[in-house]
Amino acid sequence: MMRRPPRSTQSRSSAASDVYKRQHGEYLNLWNLMDDLVVLEPEDIAMSKYWRAEAEEKMKSQGKTGMETDQIHKFVEYFWKSLNPQIFSPILASTQDVYDLSLIHI
Numbered sequence: 001m002m003r004r005p006p007r008s009t010q011s012r013s014s015a016a017s018d019v020y021k022r023q024h025g026e027y028l029n030l031w032n033l034m035d036d037l038v039v040l041e042p043e044d045i046a047m048s049k050y051w052r053a054e055a056e057e058k059m060k061s062q063g064k065t066g067m068e069t070d071q072i073h074k075f076v077e078y079f080w081k082s083l084n085p086q087i088f089s090p091i092l093a094s095t096q097d098v099y100d101l102s103l104i105h106i
Contacts, residue, residue, distance in 0.1 A: 038102045041089055049076045 042048065049072060056066035067075060 036102065039092055041092075041105050043105065045080070048079075049073060052076050 052067075052072050052075065053069070056072060060066040
């Protein structure tokens, strides 16, 4: 079953924003070491499950271990919760000139 990322709520948005503000200075130091940062923003975030599944199948075809479907769903949903695109995409978009960030909509 394809589930969407959790919807942004005021409390989630506020908590994520607080964490972002606390860590902002630490990230600036890291970003100063990078030449460029490219962020791909899919039109439909649900595509990330398909992309992860494709990557897992490719690894399996090469004789490596890979996650099964239920593991992929749990893995991707974990990141949807921790890096909710409804919260972080607008933040990234508003800072792309400051940090030489390329935000690419796919």
